[in-house]
Amino acid sequence: MVGPDQPLLPGTEAPGTEFVRKADEIVRQYPVSRRSAALPLLHHWQQEFGFVSQRAVEWISERLGLKPIHILELVTFYPMLRVRPGGKINFKVCRTLSCALAGSHDLFAQIRERCGATATAGHGMYVSPDGAYSVEFVECLAACGTPPAMMVEEEEFERATIDTVERILAKRQASRATGGA
Amino acid sequence: MAEIGTAKGPAAEHRIILRYADEPDYTTDIDCYLRHGGYEQLRKALSMEPAAIVAEVKASGLRGRGGAGFPTGTKWGFIDHAKNQKPVYLLCNADESEPGTFKDRQIIYKDPHQLLEGMIISSYANRAHLAYIYIRGEMVRGAQILERALAEARAKNFLGENILGSGYDLDMFVFRGAGAYICGEETGLIESLEGKRAYPRIKPPYFPAVLGLYLCPTIVNNVETLCNVKHIVEMGGAAYAKIGTPNNTGTRIWCVSGDVRRPGYFEYDGGAITMGELLYDVCGGIRDGNRLKAVIPGGSSAKVLRAGETYRIRRKNSQGTMEEVEMKLEDLPLDFDTIAASGSMSGSGGIIVMDHTRDMVECLNNLSAFYAHESCGQCTPCREGALWMHKILDRMAEGEGRPEDPQLLLDLAEQIAGRTICAFGEACSWPVESFVAKFREEFEAKAAKEHERLQPAC
Ligand SMILES: Cc1cc2nc3c(=O)[nH]c(=O)nc-3n(C[C@H](O)[C@H](O)[C@H](O)COP(=O)(O)O)c2cc1C
Ligand code: SF4
Numbered sequence: 001m002v003g004p005d006q007p008l009l010p011g012t013e014a015p016g017t018e019f020v021r022k023a024d025e026i027v028r029q030y031p032v033s034r035r036s037a038a039l040p041l042l043h044h045w046q047q048e049f050g051f052v053s054q055r056a057v058e059w060i061s062e063r064l065g066l067k068p069i070h071i072l073e074l075v076t077f078y079p080m081l082r083v084r085p086g087g088k089i090n091f092k093v094c095r096t097l098s099c100a101l102a103g104s105h106d107l108f109a110q111i112r113e114r115c116g117a118t119a120t121a122g123h124g125m126y127v128s129p130d131g132a133y134s135v136e137f138v139e140c141l142a143a144c145g146t147p148p149a150m151m152v153e154e155e156e157f158e159r160a161t162i163d164t165v166e167r168i169l170a171k172r173q174a175s176r177a178t179g180g181a
Numbered sequence: 182m183a184e185i186g187t188a189k190g191p192a193a194e195h196r197i198i199l200r201y202a203d204e205p206d207y208t209t210d211i212d213c214y215l216r217h218g219g220y221e222q223l224r225k226a227l228s229m230e231p232a233a234i235v236a237e238v239k240a241s242g243l244r245g246r247g248g249a250g251f252p253t254g255t256k257w258g259f260i261d262h263a264k265n266q267k268p269v270y271l272l273c274n275a276d277e278s279e280p281g282t283f284k285d286r287q288i289i290y291k292d293p294h295q296l297l298e299g300m301i302i303s304s305y306a307n308r309a310h311l312a313y314i315y316i317r318g319e320m321v322r323g324a325q326i327l328e329r330a331l332a333e334a335r336a337k338n339f340l341g342e343n344i345l346g347s348g349y350d351l352d353m354f355v356f357r358g359a360g361a362y363i364c365g366e367e368t369g370l371i372e373s374l375e376g377k378r379a380y381p382r383i384k385p386p387y388f389p390a391v392l393g394l395y396l397c398p399t400i401v402n403n404v405e406t407l408c409n410v411k412h413i414v415e416m417g418g419a420a421y422a423k424i425g426t427p428n429n430t431g432t433r434i435w436c437v438s439g440d441v442r443r444p445g446y447f448e449y450d451g452g453a454i455t456m457g458e459l460l461y462d463v464c465g466g467i468r469d470g471n472r473l474k475a476v477i478p479g480g481s482s483a484k485v486l487r488a489g490e491t492y493r494i495r496r497k498n499s500q501g502t503m504e505e506v507e508m509k510l511e512d513l514p515l516d517f518d519t520i521a522a523s524g525s526m527s528g529s530g531g532i533i534v535m536d537h538t539r540d541m542v543e544c545l546n547n548l549s550a551f552y553a554h555e556s557c558g559q560c561t562p563c564r565e566g567a568l569w570m571h572k573i574l575d576r577m578a579e580g581e582g583r584p585e586d587p588q589l590l591l592d593l594a595e596q597i598a599g600r601t602i603c604a605f606g607e608a609c610s611w612p613v614e615s616f617v618a619k620f621r622e623e624f625e626a627k628a629a630k631e632h633e634r635l636q637p638a639c
């Protein structure tokens with residue numbers, strides 16, 4: 001969320017040709033009004049560059065023939081849009097009732113401890129000092145029957161425990177050791 | 182129609198919408214769908230007049246599965262095609278973010294083509310040539326599954342120009358939300374899809390069927406609702422109307438979560454199973470041998486029901502005359518009308534169960550945090566009230582309750598509902614009203630700080 005204490009970072013991202021091609025494809029899905037492509041393009045940007053910068057706001061507004069404020073007002077409204085890079089591994093734990101009844105708040109505390117995510121990054125997000133890990137609460141993920149629900153980037157986990165977290169961390173470490181993503 | 186009798190209870194599950202979803206060899210690709218009779222109903226629909234499909238949907242008695250239970254055929258009938266000069270749009274509400282609800286997810290992730298077929302038929306019936314699926318942002322995989330399904334459907338000419346030689350054109354795309362609950366409210370959804378903040382519009386004049394997307398007539402329906410349309414075309418409206426009970430036709434997918442042994446989703450004919458049968462026979466009863474304390478029957482916005490309560494239910498008997506019967510919570514048949522008559526609503530079908538070890542102040546505080554976070558902020562009573570109620574509850578949960586708190590909560594809730602642009606006002610005040618009224622002694626004890634600390638919910 002953007003505010004006086006969280007202004008947008010200027011950003012130096014340079015969209016490549018593939019990024020632009022995909023952006024044009026997205027805009028074509030809104031034949032009636034280009035403005036409809038604003039949120040999809042923000043998703044596209046965040047997926048590529050990790051967060052939304054001033055550069056993003058300018059690039060997207062120019063592309064759609066809008067004023068920058070039309071993009072900025074979305075950034076300040078939609079919780080999934082980020083204005084800072086998250087941890088390299090970001091855990092999203094469901095906070096809402098069914099998951100809370102199944103211990104999601106304990107899980108949240110365990111992840112924080114395991115990852116040393118002690119520093120607050122605003123809006124309930126905690127990051128480790130080296131920026132490698134972050135953990136945040138999210139609201140009901142529509143997986144209440146298999147709680148606690150958790151997400152790591154785009155992947156969804158059901159009945160998550162600290163063992164699930166350990167497995168994710170081990171897998172990441174292994175793929176880093178072999179030079180994978 | 183397969184009877185998949187997994188339940189030991191008196192009634193067996195009747196899976197129409199989820200018929201194939203959990204079969205081991207069933208996959209999301211179009212070939213699998215076609216092997217299971219996929220897109221046959223689209224062929225049938227395209228041979229019918231659009232108005233004839235609307236008539237079948239009216240005859241079926243189908244009511245919306247997104248929360249309000251509004252009759253789908255009536256909604257579709259609001260567009261007067263003889264007069265209308267504007268394009269019509271069809272939007273699928275796949276925002277699924279009402280806490281306790283996880284049914285649309287099963288359809289999207291396991292049987293996406295069923296949704297597409299239902300949507301294409303519904304678009305044709307409403308003479309729409311452009312449709313969007315608004316899916317919540319967190320369902321990234323779900324969006325990818327739908328994108329792939331759309332590409333497959335296009336390649337087979339179930340979408341695009343001159344669909345199957347019928348002369349009918351339709352384009353359809355996926356639009357991803359970005360983490361805001363209010364995008365599930367249909368006019369908030371429309372604003373969001375127009376590239377703006379999801380600020381709900383005031384009704385009147387902004388009824389979607391009149392002034393919807395791009396201020397054109399727009400049909401917004403839930404995922405489960407749109408899937409049902411396919412089956413209505415298959416069996417005919419009259420036959421569909423025989424499933425379930427009058428005014429509660431077809432099946433409903435109930436999502437059970439919280440303190441039961443076996444949570445899950447279950448599809449039953451309207452009114453075919455009681456709350457007690459679902460919780461005890463199907464879901465294995467309350468976890469750890471505990472006792473039932475409270476049930477939220479239709480997503481977190483529905484009023485809570487307390488174990489041991491009885492309700493006076495007015496209903497039509499078999500002779501068609503009205504009668505009043507007394508029913509225990511466990512005996513309530515699950516459908517729209519009975520749950521409404523019990524003072525709550527079956528809403529989105531999300532049933533959240535709390536056992537006797539749960540602290541009701543903490544449970545309500547958990548929900549109030551949700552509403553305080555999700556208010557879009559347009560209306561003062563909702564924006565300030567939702568946050569204020571949460572602050573009071575948070576303070577009570579922390580052991581800093583004051584004697585006036587329970588009454589203050591009730592006063593606040595009462596002054597939000599009915600004074601806002603959208604139904605979020607009711608959604609955030611109904612839980613507060615019902616929890617405080619029905620568990621008043623617990624709230625008063627908390628307020629007086631004399632309570633014994635129960636197992637915290639969070
Ligand atoms: C605060 C709020 C949140 C809502 N969230 C959803 C949702 O997540 N999914 C949904 O289908 N309907 C939701 N609705 C209901 C929609 O406004 C609308 O009634 C529904 O999509 C209509 O479809 P139906 O007639 O098929 O049920 C919500 C309503 C309100 C007031
Ligand atoms: S009731 Fe609440 S959520 Fe609905 S428009 Fe008003 S402020 Fe927004």
Ligand code: FES
Nearest residue numbers: 094099141143144
């Ligand atoms: S409450 Fe956690 S997924 Fe619904």
